[in-house]
Amino acid sequence: MDAELATATARQSQVDAVLARLFSLARKRAEPLGAAYVELWDRIEASTTGGKRFRPRMVFAAYSALGGDDFDAAAYVGAAFELLHTSLCLHDDVIDRDFTRRGAPNVAGAFRDRALAAGAEPATAEHHGVSAAVIAGDLALFNAYRLIDRSGAAGEMRARLLEVMDEALFASAAGELIDIDFTLRPAVPHVDDILSMERLKTAVYSFEGPLQAGAILAGAPDETVATLGEFGREIGIAYQLIDDVLGVFGTEEQTGKTTVGDLREGKRTVLIAYAASAPDWEGYSALFGDPALTDEGAATLRGHLVDSGARGFAEGLARYYVNRALARLVEPHIPAALRAELHPVADAVLGRVK
Amino acid sequence: MDAELATATARQSQVDAVLARLFSLARKRAEPLGAAYVELWDRIEASTTGGKRFRPRMVFAAYSALGGDDFDAAAYVGAAFELLHTSLCLHDDVIDRDFTRRGAPNVAGAFRDRALAAGAEPATAEHHGVSAAVIAGDLALFNAYRLIDRSGAAGEMRARLLEVMDEALFASAAGELIDIDFTLRPAVPHVDDILSMERLKTAVYSFEGPLQAGAILAGAPDETVATLGEFGREIGIAYQLIDDVLGVFGTEEQTGKTTVGDLREGKRTVLIAYAASAPDWEGYSALFGDPALTDEGAATLRGHLVDSGARGFAEGLARYYVNRALARLVEPHIPAALRAELHPVADAVLGRVK
Numbered sequence: 001m002d003a004e005l006a007t008a009t010a011r012q013s014q015v016d017a018v019l020a021r022l023f024s025l026a027r028k029r030a031e032p033l034g035a036a037y038v039e040l041w042d043r044i045e046a047s048t049t050g051g052k053r054f055r056p057r058m059v060f061a062a063y064s065a066l067g068g069d070d071f072d073a074a075a076y077v078g079a080a081f082e083l084l085h086t087s088l089c090l091h092d093d094v095i096d097r098d099f100t101r102r103g104a105p106n107v108a109g110a111f112r113d114r115a116l117a118a119g120a121e122p123a124t125a126e127h128h129g130v131s132a133a134v135i136a137g138d139l140a141l142f143n144a145y146r147l148i149d150r151s152g153a154a155g156e157m158r159a160r161l162l163e164v165m166d167e168a169l170f171a172s173a174a175g176e177l178i179d180i181d182f183t184l185r186p187a188v189p190h191v192d193d194i195l196s197m198e199r200l201k202t203a204v205y206s207f208e209g210p211l212q213a214g215a216i217l218a219g220a221p222d223e224t225v226a227t228l229g230e231f232g233r234e235i236g237i238a239y240q241l242i243d244d245v246l247g248v249f250g251t252e253e254q255t256g257k258t259t260v261g262d263l264r265e266g267k268r269t270v271l272i273a274y275a276a277s278a279p280d281w282e283g284y285s286a287l288f289g290d291p292a293l294t295d296e297g298a299a300t301l302r303g304h305l306v307d308s309g310a311r312g313f314a315e316g317l318a319r320y321y322v323n324r325a326l327a328r329l330v331e332p333h334i335p336a337a338l339r340a341e342l343h344p345v346a347d348a349v350l351g352r353v354k
Numbered sequence: 355m356d357a358e359l360a361t362a363t364a365r366q367s368q369v370d371a372v373l374a375r376l377f378s379l380a381r382k383r384a385e386p387l388g389a390a391y392v393e394l395w396d397r398i399e400a401s402t403t404g405g406k407r408f409r410p411r412m413v414f415a416a417y418s419a420l421g422g423d424d425f426d427a428a429a430y431v432g433a434a435f436e437l438l439h440t441s442l443c444l445h446d447d448v449i450d451r452d453f454t455r456r457g458a459p460n461v462a463g464a465f466r467d468r469a470l471a472a473g474a475e476p477a478t479a480e481h482h483g484v485s486a487a488v489i490a491g492d493l494a495l496f497n498a499y500r501l502i503d504r505s506g507a508a509g510e511m512r513a514r515l516l517e518v519m520d521e522a523l524f525a526s527a528a529g530e531l532i533d534i535d536f537t538l539r540p541a542v543p544h545v546d547d548i549l550s551m552e553r554l555k556t557a558v559y560s561f562e563g564p565l566q567a568g569a570i571l572a573g574a575p576d577e578t579v580a581t582l583g584e585f586g587r588e589i590g591i592a593y594q595l596i597d598d599v600l601g602v603f604g605t606e607e608q609t610g611k612t613t614v615g616d617l618r619e620g621k622r623t624v625l626i627a628y629a630a631s632a633p634d635w636e637g638y639s640a641l642f643g644d645p646a647l648t649d650e651g652a653a654t655l656r657g658h659l660v661d662s663g664a665r666g667f668a669e670g671l672a673r674y675y676v677n678r679a680l681a682r683l684v685e686p687h688i689p690a691a692l693r694a695e696l697h698p699v700a701d702a703v704l705g706r707v708k
Contacts, residue, residue: 181390
């Protein structure tokens, strides 16, 4: 194992330990309140595992490169953003009516299955699952906040960390609302509107927030915090662009979900916005968002997204945003160590489509 | 206006001012993110008004009777519990598929109507409304937490206030989960199980938490905080019992909702648990939970709930819990001023059915 990987593994297990402690305590508190409640906490915990711990990695990257050395505190802040992510995913699944995540039942799916086993009708069971997911998301959200508190950060630093998390939720809620508004309109939105929605919904809480939080925790000067926010913004948009490309062209192994799903659901992405801007989209628009889309139909759509230049455009745009992100790092107030931490992040974002 | 009423009015307007400030700031932040987001914040604010500000009143009662004199801090803590209540109501409406509250569209109803106006199909519009309510509840929940922070309480006091709010959400989530589990089973649960569910779902965050928070903020000794928790627990159960009686026998003016609703939805209450324990329930059970229940059918059920002794039992049980609550207050470590504040609370709880 090389040194870099060893560090990454050590950081990840610190975050895992924080989350394991939180869930172990919650389970103990839940026990007198019934088996269902213990199962709900188990399911929330399961929702926090299997991911790439991307948000804690951003916290640690900024923190350690800026001279932070209390990795226990960084693990709490990282775990807080991970749990915020869990909470937003749980509620996003409610909004998207998804009952699986990464191929396994999510909280809604598990509680739906529980209700089915108890003899409930399918529609009742689904609503039971959704209701459990609403409750689960609330618990995760509240505890995300609590983890910031438990990091030991105090006074002004604590207040600033909370502001960053507040901004992350504020932005994500706005993005989610714009996203559900998109689905009400038959027209595919413009590329700019989709980028802005994706930035709000995901990039702020996944990149800008965690990077800024790591910098604040390390006591970095304001301009460094601000530059990291800008880097996070650009890299976060690139990440979303690649994510949307992988959602259609990736493997199920990469994305943990079927690559027909986004096309079937009619998910508004930059790929689609680009393709829909050309007149020949008319020949394909009936396939897009068709709940009965076949694998063959999906292959036809994929072909068009390549031929129309949509895939190339989205990947090119992602590269452009990565370049813009990297350009931020040459500013003189960015220490070399931070540049060294963040370059691999940029490579990793682009590397996913290689 | 007598002195007592003047105090109550002054306290309420301090809480109103805290909430108005929070929403005014949020609206300003939301403006660049789109009109829908501003409307969401407006709707969340509207959800906080029209209620009885019961939870802030509990905070103030404990706080002022225990010698607290920073009413600004108490207003923040009171507003925090009010916003927690708003958040839980918003998500409870999602779970109950309610689109109105107090006779007007709630957040889900308002966003459903907005989607309908934009041309969406009814089912799509309803889901749009529900999605907006999920997002709205998250924002309210997070900001409830933030208001505890903004109260100015620091160090150990702040940590204890957060623990109380944590416990309130933890209990409420457990109660909500037990409640949705009830609806999966055809059998009506036992009286004890319903009382325990109602205590968790509502009494902890409405009574125990706010009273304890007020006492903690006033710097009261631990045993006083504990006794207030016990008082809150008993009085909270009494409140729920009366609430369930009013849900069936009250006026729409009192409850803000139709008095056929609980019977039509098949809401599991102590009234029903009592009536269902007798063999003659069989003749009425088909009416209970019938979505097409008529006013006439509801009158028949109401008659049975009186004749079977269910109403008398529920009211008698409420009186018993109020007596138990008041018995806590005679303990020597409870100052006379606190007794004087809380006796009217107990009277008000029972007075609603007089």
